[in-house]
Amino acid sequence: MGANGPIGSHDPTAHAEIVALREAARKLGNYRLTDLTLVVTLEPCAMCAGAISHARIGRVVFGAEDPKGGAVVHGPKFFEQPTCHWRPEVTGGILAEESSVMLKDFFRARRKKKGGPVE
Numbered sequence: 001m002g003a004n005g006p007i008g009s010h011d012p013t014a015h016a017e018i019v020a021l022r023e024a025a026r027k028l029g030n031y032r033l034t035d036l037t038l039v040v041t042l043e044p045c046a047m048c049a050g051a052i053s054h055a056r057i058g059r060v061v062f063g064a065e066d067p068k069g070g071a072v073v074h075g076p077k078f079f080e081q082p083t084c085h086w087r088p089e090v091t092g093g094i095l096a097e098e099s100s101v102m103l104k105d106f107f108r109a110r111r112k113k114k115g116g117p118v119e
Contacts, residue, residue, distance in 0.1 A: 016040060017048035021055050032056045041099040043070030043092060049078035052088060059089040063099025 004016045017040055025031045037059040043066040044052060052060060060072070071078045072090055079087045 013047065015045065015048050017044055018051055021051055021057075025055065034058050037061060038088075041103060042066050043072050043074065045069050046071035046076055046078055053079070053084055053086045056086045057088045059091070061091045061094055063093070063095045064103060065092060065096070 004014070004019075008014075017038060020038060020040075021033065024033050024036060032055065034056045035058050038052060038057050039061045041063045043062050043064065044060065045066070049071045062072070065073055067074050069075070073092055078084060079090060
């Protein structure tokens with residue numbers, strides 16, 4: 001299980017997907033994770049899509065789409081590129097509304113905690 005942690009870990013690559021891939025590879029003793037399904041709340045970004053491809057994840061399931069930063073159904077559509085060497089099965093929109101609300105609530109609480117604008 002991974003959690004988004006770039007700020008706390010001072011690591012720009014510490015997206016939840018990357019954290020989960022690292023942990024799975026460590027536990028399995030292999031960087032190839034072909035039989036695994038990665039489940040995330042938000043459409044993966046380009047960096048995470050690249051890591052998913054390199055890890056040869058079998059399936060990606062995500063909740064909310066990310067028109068601004070997503071790279072699977074938005075932006076570069078990473079897995080559709082001819083240079084992508086591994087394409088997982090992708091299922092998006094699973095519990096999309098719930099995922100979106102959860103993410104909005106999470107970031108609203110973070111902004112409130114830091115004294116920034118809530119909306």
